[in-house]
Amino acid sequence: MSLFQKIFNAIVFIIALEMLWGCAPAKRQETEILPPAQEEIQQSPELREPELPIEEKSELKIIQPIVLILGPGRARAWANVGVLQALHEKKIPISAIVGVGTGAVIGALYATNESFSEFEWDLLRFEKAVYGEKKLFAKLFSTQDEKQKIINYTKEYLKTNRLENSKTPLHIGYFSQMEDRFILAQRGNAKKILEWAISDESENSCGMINAKSKTPYPVQMAKALRMGPVVSVLTTQNVGEIENSDLIIKPSLDGYSEESIDRRKEIIYLGKKEGLRAIGLIEGLGTGSK
Secondary structure, X not given: OOHHHHHHHHHHHHHHHHHHXXXXXOOOOOOOOOOOOHHHHHHOHHHOOOOOOOOOOOOOEEOOOEEEEEOOOHHHHHHHHHHHHHHHHOOOOEEEEXXXXXXXXXXXXXXXXXXXXXXHHHHHHHHHHHHOOOHHHHHHOOHHHXXXXXXXXXXXXXXOOEHHHOOOOEEEEEEEOOOOEEEEEOOOEHHHHHHHHHOOOOOOOOOXXXXXXXXXXXXXXHHHOOOOOEEEEOOOOOOOOHHHOOEEEOOOOOOOOOXXXXXXXXXXXXXXXXXXXXXXXXXXXXXXEO
């Protein structure tokens, strides 16, 4: 073999090696993404598991429903409205309403409405119908005019005809001269019984109930219902058997008479103020824990 042939073969061999090397796949240089170290996770505030608060066990107070006696007294009886507002705000359950005189009317408006907002709306309509025309000239109107307007309103707007159909059990007290005894009505014609409850003794022989009644606070009758502790709202000076109540709410009504109807908003405020002060005592009547 000549020298030229040897050189030619060597060149061909080198070219062949270059071609074979070029056809081989290039090795990828991949950077492996490794998960962060456990220590880094623990040090990263963004990735920490939130600390859950330790649930504290607290006793659930069970408040026993009360029987609420709403006292009489015409203008002074509007303190009952404030007491009802306080009990509603603090979610005190009421098992029954016992109403006397004007307190019976307020109690009927409360007990026959489905919600407290409806009661307040009905109360505004009641005020307008009975006192709306008086304004600054309240003393020019007789007591009989006022009572007749109240009777007319209850006949037209009271939402139930029967006491036993009230949303909250309603009991109305009145003194029957025919039977010569105090009666706590639990059933019957609600509108007629209310008429007896607000009628004056000298003008209605069927019955009467006002601040001069023999039994303005039928506490023993209320206790006989066995529907819970009896809480009475003192709105008149004739206390009767009120001292037998489990609790007495005493709004400061000095300086307010039965004729102070133009100051009823002040009286409502005083009733609510005293009602709120009595909440702790009410919650302590026959309470337990769960």
